[in-house]
Amino acid sequence: MNNWIEVSEPRLGHNLRTIAAAAGPDATVLAVVKANAYGHGVSTCAPMLARAGARWLGVTSAQEGAAVRVALGAASGAEHAGVRILVMSGVLPPAIPALIEHDLTPVVWTVEQLRWFAAAPVRVHVEVDTGMSRQGVKPGADLEALLAEIAEQATVQLDGVFTHFVSSEVVGSPITTHQQRLFEQALAQVARSGLRPAWVHAANTSAVDNAADPAWLPSLARSLGARTLVRTGLALYGHTLAPEGEPGHPHLHDRLKPVLTWKAGVLDIRDLAGGDRVGYNATFTAPSPMRVALLSVGYADGLRRELSGHTSGDGGWVMLHGKRAPILGRISMNLTTVDVTHIPEARTGDVAVVLGRGVSAEEHARIAGTIPYEILCGIHPCP
Known part of the structure; x- marks a missing residue:
């Protein structure tokens, strides 16, 4: 998967x-x-x-x-x-x-x-x-x-x-x-x-x-x-x-101890030039050269679209190599782009934590304007 x-x-x-x-x-x-x-x-x-x-x-x-x-x-x-x-x-x-x-x-x-x-x-x-x-x-x-x-x-x-x-x-x-x-x-x-x-x-x-x-x-x-x-x-x-x-x-x-960790693979790493746009409707524009990672997870899997980021840091994030990687642009059906400019060790094939240590259901709920119940019950990874 x-x-x-x-x-x-x-x-x-x-x-x-x-x-x-x-x-x-x-x-x-x-x-x-x-x-x-x-x-x-x-x-x-x-x-x-x-x-x-x-x-x-x-x-x-x-x-x-x-x-x-x-x-x-x-x-x-x-x-x-x-x-x-x-x-x-x-x-x-x-x-x-x-x-x-x-x-x-x-x-x-x-x-x-x-x-x-x-x-x-x-x-x-x-x-x-x-x-x-x-x-x-x-x-x-x-x-x-x-x-x-x-x-x-x-x-x-x-x-x-x-x-x-x-x-x-x-x-x-x-x-x-x-x-x-x-x-x-x-x-x-x-x-x-x-x-x-x-x-x-x-x-x-x-x-x-x-x-x-x-x-x-x-x-x-x-x-x-x-x-x-x-x-x-x-x-x-x-x-x-x-x-x-x-x-x-x-x-x-x-x-209590959170029981679930939700993970996604890194499909690709690419460099953006200043002015490049990310995602549907171009809601994010790179202000300067950036490095981004493409994750194999999206709203069809339960990742709430409200976690989309219009500027680096105003939406949700995943954890990669123990560091926050902010979500950039709109979350797609099965794909999400994150900022890894500050994570030089990020590589294709890495595994990101979508929900788990460093990113909780409560934090997803706060950003999405809902409750942890809805965040957890909405998780259904697509094969």
Whole structure:
């Protein structure tokens, strides 16, 4: 391949252990591997996480879950047996055979969804909508009807109940506090129904990072005789969102290690004269003689076009021989030009670091005006 990613298994395992320590002894980590493990390669990362001790993995769809189950089955080792897979974004009827075949656990929030499983035994996690207004059942009458349906269906077992925080990266957010109170009400309804879930969960990466009351959820879970899950994705891969609001809580960021290195080959080195133009629409003009390198990576591979440089230094950069090589002109579909005037040792056939030591997903996100999630999930090297 002209550009490729490398994933560090020791770093991935380190991050999983770091998150588990921060979440506390009462919590089990659910390692989120959706979106191709945030661009890191799910068939590579899922077995690595299982070897590191992950007992739960989170995916978006039954199709994704089936691929993860196959990847786990292809890897040797007893640690892969018994790994649970949560399908976090719901399923539709055509996906149910795959869900049953691969022993996947669906998220549900409507009576209609539950009735799709009338002919097949399944363990489900019920999502409670406490403020996201995305998916989930509202506490009150809707949740009561859902719980009654579960109680009536012999094929459906309530394995978990959870919610999703809207703004967990905001320290001390009143929205999070309100969601906590609504979730407490929902769990009280569950308790009154007589159903006993095995798992209760609410926290994502930022909730672990900024938790003001780490005992809140484990205490709720124990009141139902349940255990606590912590759903974490971004931190697994070595990144967090910067916390907003008052500091003072322990943060994961400095203890995590980025897992991915994205590399690209140098296809050519050439000299430019002053006045030569670079790239589409001639957005960069060499102010004086320069030396440039052509890299085998572009926006089709996930390198954001917003990283293009109109002057040397106002866009993104790659690392070559341990030095910054600024991107010049517009990034093309599969090619990018960088300034190596100050790197005389640069040669055709060298390998540049597109993302890794010296150039982070957070820096790409800042320049592109987005978040690290989008940078990582967008990586898909073309063969």
